[in-house]
Amino acid sequence: MRNEKSKVQSGKSPLKAVAIVALVLMALSTAVISVDAHMPGAEAPPEFELEPIVIDDGGTEVEITIEDVGNYHGQMCVCTCCAFRATQLGLSEIWGAEIASGEDVDASTSATTLFPTREDIRIISRLPTPGSRDCFQYVTGTGPGLETNTKGEYKIILPDGTEVVNMSNKNLKKVSKSNTPDNFRFDVCRISTGECFEVVVKEGVFPDDYFELRKKVKFGIPENATDEEKALFKSEWEETRDTFLTSPDWELFEGVEEPKEPFPVGGAIFFSILVIGLGLLLGLSLRGKAR
Amino acid sequence: MNETEEKFGQIYFAVLGAVALAFGVAELIATVPGEASWGIMEMSGIFLPWRAIILLSVGFFYLSSVKNFAEVHQLAKAVMASIMIWIVAGIAIWARIAGSIPGEETWFNSLEGFLASYAPPYCPEMFLLPFSLVIVYYILKEGETVK
Numbered sequence: 001m002r003n004e005k006s007k008v009q010s011g012k013s014p015l016k017a018v019a020i021v022a023l024v025l026m027a028l029s030t031a032v033i034s035v036d037a038h039m040p041g042a043e044a045p046p047e048f049e050l051e052p053i054v055i056d057d058g059g060t061e062v063e064i065t066i067e068d069v070g071n072y073h074g075q076m077c078v079c080t081c082c083a084f085r086a087t088q089l090g091l092s093e094i095w096g097a098e099i100a101s102g103e104d105v106d107a108s109t110s111a112t113t114l115f116p117t118r119e120d121i122r123i124i125s126r127l128p129t130p131g132s133r134d135c136f137q138y139v140t141g142t143g144p145g146l147e148t149n150t151k152g153e154y155k156i157i158l159p160d161g162t163e164v165v166n167m168s169n170k171n172l173k174k175v176s177k178s179n180t181p182d183n184f185r186f187d188v189c190r191i192s193t194g195e196c197f198e199v200v201v202k203e204g205v206f207p208d209d210y211f212e213l214r215k216k217v218k219f220g221i222p223e224n225a226t227d228e229e230k231a232l233f234k235s236e237w238e239e240t241r242d243t244f245l246t247s248p249d250w251e252l253f254e255g256v257e258e259p260k261e262p263f264p265v266g267g268a269i270f271f272s273i274l275v276i277g278l279g280l281l282l283g284l285s286l287r288g289k290a291r
Numbered sequence: 292m293n294e295t296e297e298k299f300g301q302i303y304f305a306v307l308g309a310v311a312l313a314f315g316v317a318e319l320i321a322t323v324p325g326e327a328s329w330g331i332m333e334m335s336g337i338f339l340p341w342r343a344i345i346l347l348s349v350g351f352f353y354l355s356s357v358k359n360f361a362e363v364h365q366l367a368k369a370v371m372a373s374i375m376i377w378i379v380a381g382i383a384i385w386a387r388i389a390g391s392i393p394g395e396e397t398w399f400n401s402l403e404g405f406l407a408s409y410a411p412p413y414c415p416e417m418f419l420l421p422f423s424l425v426i427v428y429y430i431l432k433e434g435e436t437v438k
Contacts, residue, residue, distance in 0.1 A: 264407040
């Protein structure tokens with residue numbers, strides 16, 4: 001009997017362990033969900049394909065993906081996605097031609113590299129938000145907890161010319177209360193040559209009432225948001241994030257021309273054959289009737 | 292139809308039949324993933340299994356018509372196979388013509404958009420269409436013989 005009892009007891013302990021492990025896993029998964037959802041209840045982004053940002057970090061080729069930046073920040077929010085796309089565009093506009101032709105883009109060393117060097121990158125952002133800060137700091141290697149060989153430069157200068165030196169979450173949230181579309185401007189510069197490209201988010205990327213709703217929902221200015229307004233902001237937030245993840249550059253940023261599609265030669269040939277074929281068929285049938 | 296014409300017809304439609312059969316098998320295989328492409332050839336669409344069956348039949352009809360090709364019943368098989376190709380390819384071409392006229396958000400398409408509608412990829416039946424027209428020569432020849 002004792003033996004049976006001890007067997008039963010020993011059978012219970014693995015069950016307990018499984019239950020504990022399951023509970024721990026459940027707790028961890030909820031923690032992950034809460035981190036992933038910057039906007040409470042926000043849906044996961046759709047499938048997207050974004051090329052990584054490739055830079056040279058003191059001789060080491062570094063690939064930075066949007067997921068890397070999202071993990072560093074804690075979530076892929078609107079500002080993180082916008083900052084990532086802006087950096088991609090800025091770097092390609094300034095270094096693009098040289099990267100394509102394989103020239104030496106590293107002016108500070110004699111080594112031949114095919115990517116912008118991290119120490120040659122300067123980003124001046126008008127956007128005082130933690131999401132964009134984390135993205136730009138990740139790229140320039142200036143953020144806390146980042147182990148990089150070299151560092152670029154990153155500054156926040158508001159549209160009125162004020163430099164935001166205190167980049168703590170608390171201060172950025174305070175400064176970002178009155179954000180407008182005008183804050184979504186970023187200068188991506190090449191320090192060695194002084195070249196800069198200003199990335200400006202196009203009108204219409206943000207819904208018209210986005211910033212008003214943001215103020216209400218996030219800061220209760222001028223009054224607390226209603227449930228309907230909160231739901232509307234959530235859907236606009238998701239939509240804007242998805243736009244930054246999936247739209248091409250010319251739809252997101254000013255000054256980027258839509259690449260012209262090549263003339264459809266194949267289509268023209270096929271259409272010509274079709275017309276000639278139908279013409280011959282018609283000719284033959286008319287000839288047959290005439291006979 | 293003289294002997295040379297018959298010999299040419301036999302070889303020609305044997306090759307065409309084999310090609311049609313191969314395309315039919317390829318389309319049948321493509322029904323599993325739902326689509327497949329090879330160069331400028333694409334096999335896709337909701338009617339893919341039916342088109343595969345039609346192409347397989349075309350292949351069989353052409354191949355079975357090869358023996359004693361000059362005989363009218365045998366020739367009829369080749370004619371039937373060709374008509375099957377014309378129907379399927381004709382539908383595909385008509386779909387392109389119909390789709391090429393209206394624009395995405397406008398009543399009429401731009402010239403580039405119009406021509407782009409005719410650009411590759413094409414379905415296998417459209418590749419077989421010009422080669423299947425050779426049967427018209429044999430139909431005319433048969434008509435002359437009957438007269």
